[in-house]
Amino acid sequence: MRLLIFSLIFSAHLHAQFTQQGPELSGADAAISLIDNKAGYQVAISSDGNTAILGLASDNNFAGAAFVFTRHNGVWTQQGSKLIGNSAVGLAEQGYSVAISGDGNTAVVGGKGDNNFTGAAWIFTRSSSGMWSQQGPKLVGTPAASGLNVGTEQGSSVGISADGNTVIVGGNSGNAPATAWIFTRNGSGVWSQQGNSFAGTGAAPGYEQTDSGGFAISADGNTAVIGGLATDNGNTGAAWVFTRNSSGVWSQQGGKLVGAGAVGTAYQGGAVAISGDGNTIIVGGNADNNYTGAAWIFTRSSSGVWSQQGGKLTANDAVGAAQEGWSVSLSADGNTAIISGINDNNSTGAAWIFTRSGGAWSQQCKKLVGTPANGELAFKQEGGSVAMSGDGYTAIVGSGVISGGTSSIFPGAWIFAAPPPPTVPAQVSVSPSAGSGSTQQFTFTFSDTGGWQRLQVVDVLINNVLDGRQACYIAFVPSGASSGSVDLVDDSGDAGGPYSGMVLPGSGSVSNSQCSIAGAGSSAAGNGNTLTLTLAITFEPAFGGNHVMYLSAQDASANSGWQALGTWNAPGAAVSGLGVGLVSPGRGSGLTGTYTFTFTDTKGWQDIAVANVLINGSIDGRHACYLALVPISASSVSVLLVDDTGDAGGPYSGMVAPGAGSVSNGQCSIAGTGSSVAASGGTLTITLPITFSAGFAGNQVFYLAARSGTLNTGWQAVGSAAVH
Known part of the structure; x- marks a missing residue:
C-alpha cells in the first residue's frame, strides 16, 4: 500500500534578486517619426504580472497609441495590434498615461493633447479570446475644478481599480490646480462620471498643486491620491488623499502630505502610487537635493490618519543627479516599491527596488538597468515610467525618451522579475x-x-x-x-x-x-x-x-x-452489545470547548466497565489527551487522565466528575466544574469541559472505545477538532 504523500520543499526567499526577463519590449507596429525627450513609453502591469500595457504618446506624430504584451512561460509577446481610441481630435497623444486592471482585462489610456489639450481617456477591454476593443466613447470630465475644460490636459495621468470598474483621470495645466475626475462602470459596461472633479486644498499662498503631478487609485477604488509638484514653500510639492463613501461621494482625507527631510526644491508629488488596500502611499520627488531625488512613504492608521513611515528613500548605488522618484509604484500589499531615476549615470536611467519589513524600508538589490538592443543608444532614460505587479515579483521599466539618433532602434520597456516564494x-x-x-x-x-x-x-x-x-x-x-x-x-x-x-x-x-x-x-x-x-x-x-x-x-x-x-x-449493521456513539460537537475549534461523549450497551449502562476517550492525530496514547472514564453511579464517573508517556502503568491524574477538581497533562486539562454525567437504560452520556494546550495545536481526532467484562468496541473515530 502506498499513499500519495510527498515531502514539503522549502526554499529561502529573502531579498530575492530581480533580473531582466527577455529582451526589451517595443511596439511592433509603432510609428515613430519625431523625437520628444518626454515621449517615451508609459507602462502599467496587471496584478499577476502577466499582462503589460505600454503607452507611446509620440506614436504617429503624437497621435499616440498603446500596446499590450502578455507573458507565457516567461516569454513576452505583443497581443494584437496597437490600441488607438476613436473620436480623437487633433494630436491627442494617446498613451501619455496608461493603467490596467488587476486581471489585465480592462485598460485605460490617457491622451492629454486631445481637442486642443482638453484631454481625454479611452477604455479598452479584452475578450476571452484575447481580442481588445474600445468600450464606449472617450471619457471627458466636466466641469473642471477651475471652471475651465480647455487646457485641462485630462489624461495626463490615469489609474484604475483592481476590478476595472473605477477609473481616475488626472489633468494638469499651468493655469489650474491638478484636478481629478472619477468615472465608474455599471453592470452593462457603461461608463459615467461620478460626482464633480476635485482638487486638493491647503496649498501655500501663491502656489497650486500643478504641473505634471501624479494620480493613483487603490485596488478597491475607494482611495485616491493626487500629487502636485509645483506647490508649497519653494516648490517642495505635496500629495493629497481623497476617499469615497458608500454614497459615491469623494472628499479629502486629512491635510496635504509633505515628506520630512526634503532638501531644496524637491517637487514632491511628481509621481505617486498607492497600495491595494489604500493604506500605503509612495510619493516621489525627483528634484530633491539638487536633483538627486528621493521618495517618501506614508501610511494610514485605522482611524484614517496619515503619517510618514521612516525617512525618505534614496538608492545607495545611484550615479550623479539621478532624479530618483521620477516614477514610483507599489505592490498590492504595499511592501514592495519600485523607484526610478531617469538621469542616473548620464541619462542611462535606472530603477531601484525597496521592501518593507516590520515598518522599516531598505533597498533590496542593486539598481535595475535594462540591456539595450543592438544598435540602440545608451541615452534612453530608463525609468521614465515604472510599474510593479500586485504580487511584487514583476516590474516593468519604460524608457523616458524615444531617440534613436542615427539608428532605427528605439528604446522601449524592460521587464524585471524575481522568483516568487514557494507556494503553499x-x-x-x-x-x-x-x-x-x-x-x-x-x-x-x-x-x-x-x-x-x-x-x-x-x-x-x-x-x-x-x-x-x-x-x-x-x-x-x-x-x-x-x-x-x-x-x-x-x-x-x-x-x-x-x-x-x-x-x-x-x-x-x-x-x-x-x-x-x-x-x-x-x-x-x-x-x-x-x-x-x-x-x-x-x-x-x-x-x-x-x-x-x-x-x-x-x-x-x-x-x-x-x-x-x-x-x-x-450506517452499517445495528450494534449489539457494547458500542460508542458520536461526539458533540462533531467538529470543534480553538483551545477550549465542552464536549459530550455517548457510549451504549444493550445490557444496560451498568455493564460498561470503562469508557475511553483518546484525542490525538492518530491512535496513539503517547502525548495525547487520553482519558479513562469509570462509571461510579448514574450521575458520576471517575476521570483518569493518562500521563504524557501514554503507558498503562500510570501515574494517572484523577478526579471525580462532576466536581470541583481538575486533571491535566501536557496536552489538555479537564475541569470537574461544568462536567456532567447522565446514565439511563443502555446509554451513558458524559460531558466534559476540555482545554487544550497551545503546543497541542493541529487537527486532532476524537477516538472513543468502551469495554465491559468480556467485550471491547475497539477504537472508533467519532469527531475532530482544529486546535489552535
Whole structure:
C-alpha cells in the first residue's frame, strides 16, 4: 500500500534578486517619426504580472497609441495590434498615461493633447479570446475644478481599480490646480462620471498643486491620491488623499502630505502610487537635493490618519543627479516599491527596488538597468515610467525618451522579475465536517498561496485510519476553473491503479467496494487561491462504521501532507452489545470547548466497565489527551487522565466528575466544574469541559472505545477538532 504523500520543499526567499526577463519590449507596429525627450513609453502591469500595457504618446506624430504584451512561460509577446481610441481630435497623444486592471482585462489610456489639450481617456477591454476593443466613447470630465475644460490636459495621468470598474483621470495645466475626475462602470459596461472633479486644498499662498503631478487609485477604488509638484514653500510639492463613501461621494482625507527631510526644491508629488488596500502611499520627488531625488512613504492608521513611515528613500548605488522618484509604484500589499531615476549615470536611467519589513524600508538589490538592443543608444532614460505587479515579483521599466539618433532602434520597456516564494498548498475544510448517513454531498475546500491554478492534485481519503486500502480514496486533478478529473483508487489502495475515473462536470459515476461518486451533484470551482470540490458520495453497506475524512493538497513545489478535517458515520449493521456513539460537537475549534461523549450497551449502562476517550492525530496514547472514564453511579464517573508517556502503568491524574477538581497533562486539562454525567437504560452520556494546550495545536481526532467484562468496541473515530 502506498499513499500519495510527498515531502514539503522549502526554499529561502529573502531579498530575492530581480533580473531582466527577455529582451526589451517595443511596439511592433509603432510609428515613430519625431523625437520628444518626454515621449517615451508609459507602462502599467496587471496584478499577476502577466499582462503589460505600454503607452507611446509620440506614436504617429503624437497621435499616440498603446500596446499590450502578455507573458507565457516567461516569454513576452505583443497581443494584437496597437490600441488607438476613436473620436480623437487633433494630436491627442494617446498613451501619455496608461493603467490596467488587476486581471489585465480592462485598460485605460490617457491622451492629454486631445481637442486642443482638453484631454481625454479611452477604455479598452479584452475578450476571452484575447481580442481588445474600445468600450464606449472617450471619457471627458466636466466641469473642471477651475471652471475651465480647455487646457485641462485630462489624461495626463490615469489609474484604475483592481476590478476595472473605477477609473481616475488626472489633468494638469499651468493655469489650474491638478484636478481629478472619477468615472465608474455599471453592470452593462457603461461608463459615467461620478460626482464633480476635485482638487486638493491647503496649498501655500501663491502656489497650486500643478504641473505634471501624479494620480493613483487603490485596488478597491475607494482611495485616491493626487500629487502636485509645483506647490508649497519653494516648490517642495505635496500629495493629497481623497476617499469615497458608500454614497459615491469623494472628499479629502486629512491635510496635504509633505515628506520630512526634503532638501531644496524637491517637487514632491511628481509621481505617486498607492497600495491595494489604500493604506500605503509612495510619493516621489525627483528634484530633491539638487536633483538627486528621493521618495517618501506614508501610511494610514485605522482611524484614517496619515503619517510618514521612516525617512525618505534614496538608492545607495545611484550615479550623479539621478532624479530618483521620477516614477514610483507599489505592490498590492504595499511592501514592495519600485523607484526610478531617469538621469542616473548620464541619462542611462535606472530603477531601484525597496521592501518593507516590520515598518522599516531598505533597498533590496542593486539598481535595475535594462540591456539595450543592438544598435540602440545608451541615452534612453530608463525609468521614465515604472510599474510593479500586485504580487511584487514583476516590474516593468519604460524608457523616458524615444531617440534613436542615427539608428532605427528605439528604446522601449524592460521587464524585471524575481522568483516568487514557494507556494503553499493546503487543505481548508470539509462541510459537513461530522454526521451520519449513507449518502451525502460533501464540500471539500483547498487553497494555494500561488492561486488555485497551482494545485496539481487534491486528495480525499475516508477510512477509519490513514490507510488507502479498502478506503474511499479520491484524487481530483483540476483542468479548469470548473472542470477536472475524479479518480477513485481501487480497493488495494496502491498508487499504480487501475483507477475508476470520470470528468467533472459530467453525468458519469465511479465506484469501488467502499463508495461511489455521482457526477450529478458533483462540481468543482476555482476562484482566487481557493479550490472547492463538491462530491456526491454514497457509502456501501459493507463500509459501515465511523470514519475519518483526511485531506491533502499538492502543487509543483510542495505537498500539504494529510490532515484529519472531519469524521463521518456510514450506517452499517445495528450494534449489539457494547458500542460508542458520536461526539458533540462533531467538529470543534480553538483551545477550549465542552464536549459530550455517548457510549451504549444493550445490557444496560451498568455493564460498561470503562469508557475511553483518546484525542490525538492518530491512535496513539503517547502525548495525547487520553482519558479513562469509570462509571461510579448514574450521575458520576471517575476521570483518569493518562500521563504524557501514554503507558498503562500510570501515574494517572484523577478526579471525580462532576466536581470541583481538575486533571491535566501536557496536552489538555479537564475541569470537574461544568462536567456532567447522565446514565439511563443502555446509554451513558458524559460531558466534559476540555482545554487544550497551545503546543497541542493541529487537527486532532476524537477516538472513543468502551469495554465491559468480556467485550471491547475497539477504537472508533467519532469527531475532530482544529486546535489552535
